[in-house]
Amino acid sequence: MPPKSGHQRAKNVDYEEEDVYSDEYDEGEEQGGDGMTDEDREQMRIGTINVREALDPSVKVTDAQIQEALWHYYYDVGKSVSYLKNKFAPSQPKPESQSKKQKAASRFDQAANAAGTKVPTTPGKQTLKQAQKSTCNAPSLREMVGAPRQSMSASSIRLRALHTPCSADYMSAKATTFFWDTPWGNVPRHRLGPITVEPRYLGGGLLGGSSKLAALAAKRKQKQEEAASAAKAGDTKAETDKAVALLDKLSVKGKDPTPFIRGGVCEPQRRPVQRYPARKRSPSPPPAEPEVEEASLEPAQPAIEFLDLRAKPSMFASTLCGTEDQVRKRQKLEVSSFPLPYTTFQGYSEAKPFAGPSPDDIVLRAQARGAGHGTKAKPAHHKKATGEKLADSVEKLTVEETPKVKSKNLNVVEEFEKSGMKRMANFVVIGHVDHGKSTLMGRLLYDLKVIDQRSVDKLRKEAETIGKSSFALAWVMDQTSEERSRGVTVDIATNHFETEKTRFTILDAPGHKDFIPNMIAGASQADFAVLVIDAGTNSFESGLKGQTKEHALLVRSMGVQRLIVAVNKMDTVSWSQERFEEISQQMAAFLTAASFSAKSITFIPCAGLTGENVTRKAADPQADWYTGETLIEALDSSEPAKRNVSKPLRLTISDVFRGGITNPISISGRIDAGSLQVGDTILAMPSAEPATIKAIEVENEPVDWAVAGQIPVLHLADIDPVHLRLGDIVCDPKNPVKLVGEFTCKILAFEHVLPMAVDVFRGRLQAEGKVTRLVATLNKASGEVVKKHPRIVKPAEVARVVVQLERELPLEAGTRVVLREGGNTVAAGLLES
Amino acid sequence: MRLLKSQIDQKNGSGFATLLPEEPEDMWHAYNLIQPTDLLRARAIRRVSKTSDSGSVASQRIALDLTIAVTSTDFDIGSGQLHVAGRVASENEWVKLGSHHTLDLELNRKFTLEKGDGWDSVALEMLREACETERRAELWAVVMGEGIANICLITEHQTILRQRVEVPVPRKRKGGIDGHDKGMEKFFSTTLSTLLRHLDLSNKGINQDKTVPLLLASPGFVAQSFLAYIKDEATRATNKPLLALIPSILVAHSSGPHVHTLSEVLASPAITAKLSDTKYARETALMDKFMTLMRQDDGRAWYGPKEVEKAVEKGAVGRGGGVLMISNALFRAQNVAERKRWVTLVDRVREVEGGEVRVLSSLHESGKRLEGLGNVAAILTFPLEDLDEEEDEVENGAEGDGEEMVI
Missing domain, CATH: 3.40.50.300 (P-loop containing nucleotide triphosphate hydrolases)
Structure with a gap:
């Protein structure tokens, strides 16, 4: 609803704007045309009759008053009736003027006085037309009714009054004519406040000639006021709606904080107003600068506290807008400080935007927790979320620990069997x-x-x-x-x-x-x-x-x-x-x-x-x-070897490279045992660093999983390339390969083996090591010990030796290693322990 | 190392020697010379705390000459620093007898060494060797493979791995050739800059007129490519010191990228012809000879402490080709009896049997190879069989043909 009403308001503003312009510039002719279509008139006529009927005869109202009410309630008879009833029921007849303005004013003396404006008013013969046409009048009246805005509007009213006379017509007009239609109470806003001319306005005399500028500024003021009141016009009497309307008004101010500034400045001069009555007519153009730069004034400016100088609201005001306390609460919100943007939305008052962690906090925390795992949920805009919802959504915002890459949680072994994949075979070409x-x-x-x-x-x-x-x-x-x-x-x-x-x-x-x-x-x-x-x-x-x-x-x-x-x-x-x-x-x-x-x-x-x-x-x-x-x-016709698909994952890295811009770290190698799928977490040994599989490619085709025997390319995430070296083993974090610094192996000697330095090869893995002990020579066929502690192992003999490695390596029993020395293959071995 | 003063009694080996280490290599000699129970006197800085009459404690750092009875030595190969720990053996004004102190031996600062149980033949030999003033061979070597390079400094007595460079080089793959080339380029540039940092050409040029030869060794073509890269780079950047170095670069073939393949490189005739007859090369050649004999398995080559001792007892390591190879690690034994055992063995071979004794540096590759064989090996003048104790089992010749092997 808030956005909607906002939209509506915008529309109204547009509409009013046109009106305002015409008001300003066609002041003289204004009286001439009433701008009503025939339809309107007909409606008005019927409406008047209806209202008259509905109204208690005791209530003395003129047709004009009824029509005005109707006009403002858009021919809503019921509303008009209740309005008029309220207004005139305890009718206090004012002998000299039956004008509703005066009557209204009489009821709002208090308010008017409180605003510190005691402007002499002349018994006005304000015509209905004027009341209707002069869009500033009627709203201003209602403005007064809308008690919450009293003091604020008082200040702005004065301003408007200041500006309005700037137009040439007013300048030339005599004082008497100027006030001829001004009511006693409830002075129309454009009539108010010339008394409170500030010195600095005079100081702006240099620019004072720019009456157009002043007029523009005045218009803008007016426009805002009117927009606010127009928004209010459609109000139902429901309490909530009123609140909304109030907030709506706030929003208008929120967009343009200048009135408050000015109001603040004016404040001290409010009281001595009467001492300078002569001043009231002096056309004091506003300083151009603040007006022009209005837009640049951001609501984000530090809030300025204002003295609460307002009088208590009238009975009517309180009835209309709730108890004094309530009103005060709102007023405070309204006036005592600059409103924040979006405070107009209904949810704002209930919202506790700081109840939960701020979106920034959430994001930061999530980043810290997820260690680079992005959050899928966008942080909610606290401005829009209502309190409860916000809190809820904040709760929901907890970022899961799951990595970016979603695992499909496939049963790879089953998938592999189901897939009925073509036989795969890797062969090496040697010679x-x-x-x-x-x-x-x-x-x-x-x-x-x-x-x-x-x-x-x-x-x-x-x-x-x-x-x-x-x-x-x-x-x-x-x-x-x-x-x-x-x-x-x-x-x-x-x-x-x-x-x-x-x-x-x-x-x-x-x-x-x-x-x-x-x-x-x-x-x-x-x-x-x-x-x-x-x-x-x-x-x-x-x-x-x-x-x-x-x-x-x-x-x-x-x-x-x-x-x-x-x-x-x-x-x-x-x-x-x-x-x-x-x-x-x-x-x-x-x-x-x-x-x-x-x-x-x-x-x-x-x-x-x-x-x-x-x-x-x-x-x-x-x-x-x-x-x-x-x-x-x-x-x-070659029968491919069997695959250890169901064993824990083992993959020997045979290449680490940059797979492209999107895949900064990619590895490839044959899966010796087990299987893997996208989203799996793997452990690189011997660095013992975990990584996540972002994508898998087999034979340059992206796939979801890979099994033993295949030579996939794995695109990894969450690992630094320094942790991946050729020959490292990628394994299942649950079944990691153990690192060994020394191992016993059975070797088939190709050359003489003495205790000596050797290079140990296992796939891509190449490491320095040395044969430290010759444990025994073995029988080739049976594996029985032939000779313990041999001095030398001759070519083609099988022996058990102990090899010590320079650094710890991921080697398991059953791994096949090759021992080389000085460019010759010394022996091939099978790890025993 | 300069021998400033020595008073060593030839008969019982008592006495002292005052030495001045001048180059980093001398620290290595000092490390080999200084044994536990020796008395070492050197300049030291020690913090001394004094308690005044009022009870306040004032501590002060003072330089003083300290004599310690050595308990342990610690040698840092990389930086060539030697720390000798011991207990103060002569009391002075500030330090009480028996309090602990660790002397840090420094270059160009003399020290006096007195052997606890006299200067034995091995110690005297070491002293003589340490004080040889002849020009010492020095050689930089880069042993490299694709993505891995070991930058070593080979001196008369040690091979020091100064830096290991490892750069991940993507392997060749379909459509990804760039990665490999770029990786190699990066590897070369990293290696070159690291090497230059160690060579410190700009300083060397001023201090010494001789250029230290640089050896590049690798399997395949990496070394050649690297040399080409160095040439390109030197020309491109007009790096004069580097250009001057290029003529003294040797390219050799090694079987692998690891340091221990250096032994094979240095033993190759192409290199030995170009390099002076360094101790390193001699040791390497000797080890190779031993290995060849081992392979022939005719009982003329033996390794291991017990076996060698037996062979010496039997007089097999004598005149006419008997060679005892022993690592200097054995002489650094903390246990005095252990050291004595080896000194006795050396003395016997040298003086009684008339055989040749070679003390191999444990910091050289040949020494490391020997270390694998139990730090001592011997080439015998006549074959000896079954020096190893276990002679129980007879070779089982029965081999099932066509049967699946156990391996």
Whole structure:
């Protein structure tokens, strides 16, 4: 309701404004036109009759009075009647004037006197028209009736009176004519107060010529008064509505505090008013400045206390507006200090805006509590909320501890089973340097249309410009400038492709000896491996001494069971079957010795550069002898490893990066066990810092959850990147990984193992440590102790050793580690404790 | 270290030596020399409180010469500070006998050391070594990998890790190559600025005419890239001291980004050819020789206190190639008997057997490798088997072919 009434008021103001203007400037002609339409007149006539009938005959009222009442009550007969009854029932006949103004005034002498205005009035022959038209008169009358405003209006009335004479007509008018229609009591506002001219008004003489300005100011005053009274006009007699109306009036003042200031200034001069009667006519223009800058005066100024100099309200006033106390209360609110904006709203008086914490406090507290978790609920505007509601809403404002990211609370394991997801498999491509791993994978992706022709053409062109055209396909995987200029894969490259049965993730490992740590990182994420072997003369042999062997041993010791051996570059040996079989035999012997089971090894001849037998059968007639499966078929037939979906979450961070503007911290890595979903809180070890998963991406597609075996990208929130390092383990906060500074492990030695400094590798994790004790050598098959405290562990022996770490690391029993020293893989180990 | 005065009786080793440490390295020597029960006299500042007749207590800091009987020593490797704690051994006006005091040895402030149980051969050797005035080799090395760099100062007797730089470098990923390149750029700039702070080129240029060689070592191409970066940066910023340094930068290959791979770097012929024959390089070479023999497993290389002692007893560490390698950590033993044990062993090898004794610095990588082997190892002149006590079990040759391994 408050806003509505406010709106209405605004409308009224507009309406009145027009009126005011016409009043001001057409003062002379005013008497001429009555501005009533025929309809109005008819209504007026009927209304007059009705009122007359309704009124007690004892009440002596003139038609004019009735009509005026009707006019102001908008032809509401009932209201008019009661108004007139009230007004005239105990009729005290004033002999010389029957004008309702005088009568009214007689009843409000008290009020008028209290206002300190004792203006000589002439017996006015105020016409009804005037009363009706001069919009300031009637409202001012009612203003007087509305007792609460007495003193205030008194001051403003004086002002108005000051200003009004500024108009040229008044200036020229004689004193007698000026007061000719002024009633004895209840002096119309524009007639009041010239007596109280202040010196400073005179001081404004320089600007005094600006009568227009003064007129404008006066108009504005008037407008406000009228707006207030107009708003009141529609009042019902209900107490509440009255209160609202009062408050409404307040609001008008709230918008323009200047009257109060002036009133305050005037106050001391109120009493001596009579001493300076001569002054009353002096046209004292108001100081222009305050008027002009009116708007800039903010209600927020410190409230100025005023002396309460008002007289007691009259009987009528009290009846109309409640008991004196009530009124006083309101008046205090009204006058004794500047009103705050919005105090007009009904709820304001009851509202206890400071009962609860302020919105700022709420927000601050919420921020402190939520530690960055934003509040979803906007803090309520205390100005609008009513007391109770506010308190309630404040209560509701408690910010929950839940993070921004809402968890869907999925049962990921179930979801995973339901989803009937395509088989997923990650495979690592291993082999000696320059055996064509990257090129083979580039070819695979190109033939499967994962990479489009255009990109490949572009790469080809680029490769040709630096004279390495054969590297074009490898560049699909090798993207850094370093890798391209040197023609060597440095770091693991990840890519995805899909066949009808399975979704594959390629982990293209570097073959170079120096980058074995990276290869280990890749192999630790893989389900199975593709070992690429160069069929070229000498290449195979050099590879077998080099990384072909080391890689194969590494993937095996990291738990990879299935191996596809791609005998590459068959085109260079003219698809010689003998060569292929020779390689196959040698490799099979070596691999079975490295405890790969023979049935899990597949040999496939292919040519990566030309793409034969990769996705399609070899077209070369020399390759007719081979009828087996192609590389892609072999990949498809691989049974992916089982996933520990229901175990507690373990994810090894293999990359920490900035995922974009919206995702400042992202990590990626393979989920070794368990599952996760958006909104989960995770714990990064060894920093033991919690983080929230904001979003998950698998193969560049946003998803809600991820399970073991997948290599998702997690966008994190609420963690600083310094707490995330490569090789750290992300785990379930309820089942955190323990940090160990020393562990016992069973190792398979590749080299001689002495108590010595070693690098410990676990996925991306790379740490310094040292073998402190050789506990025992063990039987390879049974695991029985063969020799206690051996002096040295020889290659291919199995031993139990104690490794001490430089810093504590998240390692668990059953974790596979690789021990390296001086660029050689010394041993692969399985953590025991 | 300058030997200002010494009065050491050759026969029983009694006497004292007055020493003046001149460089940070000397503190390390002092640390190795000063043993518990030794008497150390040095300038000290001590707060003395006096109670006047009226009972008021006035405390005052005064500088005085104090002699303490050492109870413990504390050496801070990073800052090269040595704190020697002990009890006052000679009373004076202010300090009572037996009250505790910790002497902070400082550079360019002399101290007098008197051995509690005489100067033994090892102590005398150390003293001699400490006072060698020949030019000391010094080398800065940066062992690095992608996103990790260890800045070390290698001196004659110690390898000091001055700073470890770790910058997260995003790995290469599809469409995110920028991240990797930017990360490397940031890593290089951080490493370079850190390195320059430690090298303090502007000061060095004035004080010393020699430029300290800088060794960059890494697996892969990181070191080369870093050198290229340094060159670019020096040219771009026309950093004259840095430009002057460039010719003395060596790039080497290491197998990893960790400090212990330095041993391998320094042992490589390419580096040893360029560097003077430092003690470090000699020690490293010796350790490598030992490791090779160990791998051959023919009983000519043994490690561990008991085994080595047995071998010495049997006269295997003698003339004609017998080498005893012992870490100086053993001589710093707080237990006097323990120290005596090792001194005796050294004396025996050197004087009785005629073998070679190498005291390896526990602060060098070679010393650390030795530490892993029990701080003492020996290369024997003839093979000895089964020096270790447990000879109960015989190697079990039965290995199930094709069976799943336990690992």
